Amino acid sequence: MPKLALQISAQLTNVQKLRPATDDAALMMRVKCSSCHEEHKKEVSFSPLDEVDVQGGKGKANFVMSCQFCKRPASANFETPTAKAPLYQPYDGPDFATLCVLEFRGMEPVGFVFEHTTWRAVSEAGAAFAELEFEDGEWTDYDEKGGCEVSVMEVEARWVRA
Template structure:
Protein backbone atom coordinates (compact mmCIF):
# COMPACT_ATOMS: atom_id res chain seq x y z
CA UNK A 1 0.00 0.00 0.00
CA UNK A 2 2.56 2.55 1.08
CA UNK A 3 2.73 5.32 3.58
CA UNK A 4 -0.30 7.06 5.05
CA UNK A 5 -0.07 10.09 7.34
CA UNK A 6 -2.47 11.00 10.11
CA UNK A 7 -3.21 14.71 10.09
CA UNK A 8 -5.04 16.73 12.72
CA UNK A 9 -6.62 20.17 12.90
CA UNK A 10 -7.74 21.76 16.13
CA UNK A 11 -8.26 25.07 17.86
CA UNK A 12 -5.79 25.82 20.64
CA UNK A 13 -6.52 28.25 23.46
CA UNK A 14 -3.30 29.62 25.03
CA UNK A 15 -1.48 26.42 24.00
CA UNK A 16 1.84 26.62 22.14
CA UNK A 17 2.25 22.90 21.30
CA UNK A 18 0.10 19.77 21.29
CA UNK A 19 1.70 16.34 20.77
CA UNK A 20 1.53 12.68 21.81
CA UNK A 21 3.63 10.94 24.46
CA UNK A 22 5.69 9.29 21.72
CA UNK A 23 6.70 6.42 21.47
CA UNK A 24 4.23 5.08 24.05
CA UNK A 25 1.07 6.73 22.71
CA UNK A 26 -1.73 4.33 21.73
CA UNK A 27 -3.11 5.22 18.30
CA UNK A 28 -6.67 3.87 18.17
CA UNK A 29 -7.44 3.06 14.53
CA UNK A 30 -10.16 1.44 12.47
CA UNK A 31 -8.52 -0.44 9.63
CA UNK A 32 -9.51 -1.54 6.13
CA UNK A 33 -8.11 -4.60 4.33
CA UNK A 34 -6.90 -3.43 0.93
CA UNK A 35 -7.31 -6.95 -0.48
CA UNK A 36 -11.04 -7.47 0.13
CA UNK A 37 -12.20 -4.04 1.38
CA UNK A 38 -13.37 -5.28 4.80
CA UNK A 39 -13.42 -2.47 7.39
CA UNK A 40 -13.00 -3.46 11.02
CA UNK A 41 -15.78 -2.53 13.40
CA UNK A 42 -13.36 -2.62 16.35
CA UNK A 43 -10.66 -0.14 17.36
CA UNK A 44 -7.10 -1.43 17.03
CA UNK A 45 -4.17 -0.28 19.22
CA UNK A 46 -0.95 0.69 17.45
CA UNK A 47 1.97 1.68 19.69
CA UNK A 48 5.43 2.43 18.32
CA UNK A 49 7.23 1.03 21.38
CA UNK A 50 5.47 -2.36 20.93
CA UNK A 51 6.41 -4.77 18.15
CA UNK A 52 5.28 -8.25 17.17
CA UNK A 53 7.10 -10.86 15.07
CA UNK A 54 5.88 -11.36 11.50
CA UNK A 55 5.01 -14.79 10.11
CA UNK A 56 8.52 -15.25 8.70
CA UNK A 57 10.02 -14.29 12.06
CA UNK A 58 12.56 -12.03 10.34
CA UNK A 59 10.78 -8.73 10.79
CA UNK A 60 8.79 -7.10 13.55
CA UNK A 61 5.81 -4.80 13.15
CA UNK A 62 3.82 -2.44 15.36
CA UNK A 63 0.57 -4.14 14.28
CA UNK A 64 -0.13 -7.50 12.62
CA UNK A 65 -3.52 -9.08 12.01
CA UNK A 66 -5.21 -11.57 9.77
CA UNK A 67 -8.27 -10.26 7.90
CA UNK A 68 -11.40 -12.00 9.20
CA UNK A 69 -12.97 -11.97 5.73
CA UNK A 70 -10.20 -12.99 3.30
CA UNK A 71 -7.61 -14.45 5.72
CA UNK A 72 -4.72 -12.33 4.46
CA UNK A 73 -2.07 -11.37 7.05
CA UNK A 74 -1.58 -7.60 7.05
CA UNK A 75 0.76 -5.33 8.98
CA UNK A 76 1.33 -1.70 9.84
CA UNK A 77 4.31 0.17 11.27
CA UNK A 78 4.78 3.67 12.63
CA UNK A 79 7.55 5.33 10.63
CA UNK A 80 10.35 6.16 13.07
CA UNK A 81 10.87 9.89 13.55
CA UNK A 82 7.56 10.80 11.91
CA UNK A 83 5.89 12.03 15.09
CA UNK A 84 5.19 15.75 14.89
CA UNK A 85 3.77 18.54 17.03
CA UNK A 86 0.70 20.63 16.32
CA UNK A 87 1.54 24.24 17.22
CA UNK A 88 -0.36 27.49 17.63
CA UNK A 89 1.01 28.52 14.19
CA UNK A 90 -0.70 25.47 12.61
CA UNK A 91 -4.23 26.45 13.69
CA UNK A 92 -6.75 26.38 10.87
CA UNK A 93 -4.69 23.85 8.87
CA UNK A 94 -4.30 20.10 8.90
CA UNK A 95 -0.80 18.97 9.94
CA UNK A 96 0.79 15.52 9.94
CA UNK A 97 1.47 14.17 13.42
CA UNK A 98 2.51 10.61 12.47
CA UNK A 99 3.05 8.44 9.38
CA UNK A 100 2.20 4.75 9.04
CA UNK A 101 3.86 2.26 6.69
CA UNK A 102 0.95 0.05 5.61
CA UNK A 103 1.09 -3.38 4.00
CA UNK A 104 -2.31 -4.86 3.14
CA UNK A 105 -4.28 -2.53 5.40
CA UNK A 106 -4.93 1.17 5.68
CA UNK A 107 -6.31 3.27 8.54
CA UNK A 108 -9.73 4.80 7.85
CA UNK A 109 -10.63 6.30 11.23
CA UNK A 110 -8.72 7.66 14.25
CA UNK A 111 -9.94 8.15 17.80
CA UNK A 112 -7.77 10.36 20.02
CA UNK A 113 -7.37 8.99 23.52
CA UNK A 114 -5.31 9.64 26.66
CA UNK A 115 -1.63 10.45 26.40
CA UNK A 116 -1.50 13.87 24.76
CA UNK A 117 0.81 16.61 26.02
CA UNK A 118 0.14 20.35 25.80
CA UNK A 119 2.54 23.20 26.50
CA UNK A 120 1.02 26.51 27.58
CA UNK A 121 2.02 29.61 25.59
CA UNK A 122 2.65 32.16 28.33
CA UNK A 123 3.90 30.12 31.27
CA UNK A 124 5.46 27.18 29.42
CA UNK A 125 3.67 24.83 31.82
CA UNK A 126 3.38 21.28 30.46
CA UNK A 127 0.09 19.41 30.90
CA UNK A 128 0.66 15.64 30.74
CA UNK A 129 -1.63 12.72 29.90
CA UNK A 130 -4.42 14.81 28.38
CA UNK A 131 -7.50 12.84 27.39
CA UNK A 132 -8.91 13.89 24.00
CA UNK A 133 -11.51 11.12 23.75
CA UNK A 134 -14.24 13.79 23.71
CA UNK A 135 -12.18 15.75 21.13
CA UNK A 136 -11.76 18.69 23.50
CA UNK A 137 -9.94 19.48 26.73
CA UNK A 138 -10.03 22.48 29.09
CA UNK A 139 -7.81 23.28 32.06
CA UNK A 140 -6.68 26.26 34.11
CA UNK A 141 -3.04 27.39 34.04
CA UNK A 142 -2.23 28.61 37.55
CA UNK A 143 1.05 30.24 36.46
CA UNK A 144 -0.48 32.49 33.80
CA UNK A 145 -3.89 32.60 35.53
CA UNK A 146 -5.84 31.82 32.38
CA UNK A 147 -7.88 29.09 30.78
CA UNK A 148 -6.12 26.75 28.33
CA UNK A 149 -7.74 24.28 26.00
CA UNK A 150 -8.00 22.18 22.87
CA UNK A 151 -11.24 22.39 20.87
CA UNK A 152 -12.79 21.20 17.59
CA UNK A 153 -10.33 18.30 17.17
CA UNK A 154 -10.51 16.79 13.67
CA UNK A 155 -8.40 14.18 11.87
CA UNK A 156 -7.91 12.74 8.40
CA UNK A 157 -5.56 10.41 6.54
CA UNK A 158 -3.54 11.25 3.44
CA UNK A 159 -1.32 9.09 1.22
CA UNK A 160 2.32 10.16 1.08
CA UNK A 161 5.37 9.02 -0.88
Protein backbone atom coordinates in the same frame (compact mmCIF):
# COMPACT_ATOMS: atom_id res chain seq x y z
CA MET B 1 3.66 -0.15 0.29
CA PRO B 2 1.93 3.12 1.04
CA LYS B 3 3.21 5.43 3.71
CA LEU B 4 0.43 7.52 5.17
CA ALA B 5 0.71 10.56 7.40
CA LEU B 6 -1.73 11.02 10.24
CA GLN B 7 -2.58 14.70 10.22
CA ILE B 8 -4.50 16.48 12.95
CA SER B 9 -6.22 19.82 13.22
CA ALA B 10 -7.67 21.59 16.26
CA GLN B 11 -8.73 24.94 17.58
CA LEU B 12 -6.12 25.85 20.22
CA THR B 13 -6.74 28.50 22.87
CA ASN B 14 -3.60 29.62 24.71
CA VAL B 15 -1.91 26.32 23.75
CA GLN B 16 1.24 26.35 21.64
CA LYS B 17 2.06 22.62 21.34
CA LEU B 18 0.04 19.40 21.43
CA ARG B 19 1.34 15.85 20.99
CA PRO B 20 0.94 12.35 22.49
CA ALA B 21 2.20 12.29 26.09
CA THR B 22 5.13 9.94 25.45
CA ASP B 23 7.16 8.68 22.49
CA ASP B 24 5.79 5.21 23.11
CA ALA B 25 2.13 6.26 23.25
CA ALA B 26 -0.23 3.87 21.51
CA LEU B 27 -2.66 5.24 18.93
CA MET B 28 -6.18 3.87 18.43
CA MET B 29 -7.45 3.59 14.86
CA ARG B 30 -10.14 2.06 12.75
CA VAL B 31 -8.82 0.03 9.81
CA LYS B 32 -10.11 -1.92 6.82
CA CYS B 33 -8.66 -4.72 4.71
CA SER B 34 -7.03 -3.59 1.45
CA SER B 35 -8.15 -6.79 -0.29
CA CYS B 36 -11.83 -7.24 0.58
CA HIS B 37 -12.42 -3.72 2.01
CA GLU B 38 -14.08 -5.16 5.10
CA GLU B 39 -13.77 -2.77 8.06
CA HIS B 40 -12.39 -4.34 11.24
CA LYS B 41 -15.14 -4.60 13.88
CA LYS B 42 -13.08 -3.03 16.68
CA GLU B 43 -10.62 -0.19 16.97
CA VAL B 44 -7.02 -1.39 16.99
CA SER B 45 -4.04 -0.08 18.96
CA PHE B 46 -0.72 0.74 17.30
CA SER B 47 2.33 1.12 19.56
CA PRO B 48 5.80 2.07 18.32
CA LEU B 49 7.31 -0.18 21.01
CA ASP B 50 5.57 -3.36 19.82
CA GLU B 51 7.57 -5.63 17.53
CA VAL B 52 5.71 -8.61 16.14
CA ASP B 53 6.88 -11.15 13.57
CA VAL B 54 5.15 -10.77 10.21
CA GLN B 55 3.58 -13.97 8.84
CA GLY B 56 5.89 -15.89 6.56
CA GLY B 57 9.09 -14.66 8.22
CA LYS B 58 9.08 -11.33 6.36
CA GLY B 59 10.53 -9.26 9.18
CA LYS B 60 8.86 -7.44 12.04
CA ALA B 61 6.12 -4.84 12.33
CA ASN B 62 4.61 -2.68 15.06
CA PHE B 63 1.18 -4.19 14.39
CA VAL B 64 0.10 -7.44 12.71
CA MET B 65 -3.38 -8.86 12.11
CA SER B 66 -5.39 -11.03 9.73
CA CYS B 67 -8.60 -9.85 8.13
CA GLN B 68 -11.55 -11.40 9.96
CA PHE B 69 -13.39 -11.83 6.66
CA CYS B 70 -10.84 -12.93 4.00
CA LYS B 71 -8.04 -14.01 6.41
CA ARG B 72 -5.34 -12.08 4.50
CA PRO B 73 -2.40 -10.83 6.60
CA ALA B 74 -1.88 -7.13 7.27
CA SER B 75 0.74 -5.10 9.11
CA ALA B 76 1.75 -1.56 9.95
CA ASN B 77 5.00 0.13 10.98
CA PHE B 78 5.75 3.56 12.37
CA GLU B 79 8.33 5.47 10.34
CA THR B 80 11.72 5.38 12.05
CA PRO B 81 12.27 8.66 13.90
CA THR B 82 15.28 10.88 13.20
CA ALA B 83 16.71 14.00 14.81
CA LYS B 84 14.88 16.19 12.27
CA ALA B 85 11.68 14.14 12.24
CA PRO B 86 10.74 12.77 15.69
CA LEU B 87 8.19 9.96 15.95
CA TYR B 88 5.43 12.33 17.06
CA GLN B 89 5.69 15.87 15.76
CA PRO B 90 4.12 18.58 17.93
CA TYR B 91 1.00 20.24 16.60
CA ASP B 92 0.80 24.02 16.88
CA GLY B 93 -2.35 24.74 14.82
CA PRO B 94 -4.54 25.91 13.26
CA ASP B 95 -4.23 23.99 9.96
CA PHE B 96 -3.78 20.26 9.45
CA ALA B 97 -0.24 19.14 10.29
CA THR B 98 1.47 15.75 10.35
CA LEU B 99 1.56 14.00 13.73
CA CYS B 100 3.28 10.79 12.56
CA VAL B 101 3.84 8.58 9.52
CA LEU B 102 3.02 4.87 9.22
CA GLU B 103 3.57 2.30 6.49
CA PHE B 104 0.59 -0.01 5.92
CA ARG B 105 0.58 -3.42 4.20
CA GLY B 106 -2.70 -5.19 3.54
CA MET B 107 -4.80 -2.66 5.45
CA GLU B 108 -5.85 0.97 5.29
CA PRO B 109 -6.70 3.35 8.13
CA VAL B 110 -10.24 4.72 8.01
CA GLY B 111 -10.25 6.73 11.23
CA PHE B 112 -8.38 7.88 14.29
CA VAL B 113 -9.68 7.98 17.87
CA PHE B 114 -8.36 10.90 19.95
CA GLU B 115 -10.04 9.81 23.17
CA HIS B 116 -7.96 6.66 23.70
CA THR B 117 -4.57 8.40 23.65
CA THR B 118 -3.05 10.39 26.50
CA TRP B 119 -1.80 13.77 25.28
CA ARG B 120 0.60 16.48 26.43
CA ALA B 121 0.16 20.22 25.87
CA VAL B 122 2.25 23.30 26.56
CA SER B 123 0.52 26.62 27.14
CA GLU B 124 1.66 29.90 25.64
CA ALA B 125 2.93 30.85 29.12
CA GLY B 126 5.06 27.68 29.18
CA ALA B 127 2.95 25.60 31.59
CA ALA B 128 3.00 21.87 30.83
CA PHE B 129 -0.13 19.74 30.97
CA ALA B 130 1.34 16.24 31.02
CA GLU B 131 -1.57 13.81 30.89
CA LEU B 132 -4.61 15.30 29.26
CA GLU B 133 -7.41 13.25 27.75
CA PHE B 134 -10.04 14.32 25.28
CA GLU B 135 -13.69 14.00 26.16
CA ASP B 136 -15.95 14.18 23.09
CA GLY B 137 -13.05 15.67 21.13
CA GLU B 138 -12.43 18.52 23.58
CA TRP B 139 -10.16 19.42 26.50
CA THR B 140 -10.19 22.49 28.75
CA ASP B 141 -8.20 23.52 31.81
CA TYR B 142 -6.84 26.60 33.55
CA ASP B 143 -3.24 27.78 33.28
CA GLU B 144 -2.18 29.04 36.73
CA LYS B 145 1.13 30.30 35.36
CA GLY B 146 -0.46 32.39 32.61
CA GLY B 147 -3.69 33.14 34.46
CA CYS B 148 -5.89 32.08 31.56
CA GLU B 149 -8.04 29.29 30.20
CA VAL B 150 -6.39 26.74 27.93
CA SER B 151 -8.31 24.51 25.57
CA VAL B 152 -8.14 22.21 22.58
CA MET B 153 -11.43 22.06 20.69
CA GLU B 154 -12.80 20.71 17.41
CA VAL B 155 -10.09 18.06 16.96
CA GLU B 156 -10.05 16.34 13.58
CA ALA B 157 -7.82 13.77 11.91
CA ARG B 158 -7.18 12.69 8.36
CA TRP B 159 -4.82 10.36 6.51
CA VAL B 160 -2.79 11.59 3.52
CA ARG B 161 -0.04 10.04 1.44
CA ALA B 162 3.38 10.83 2.89
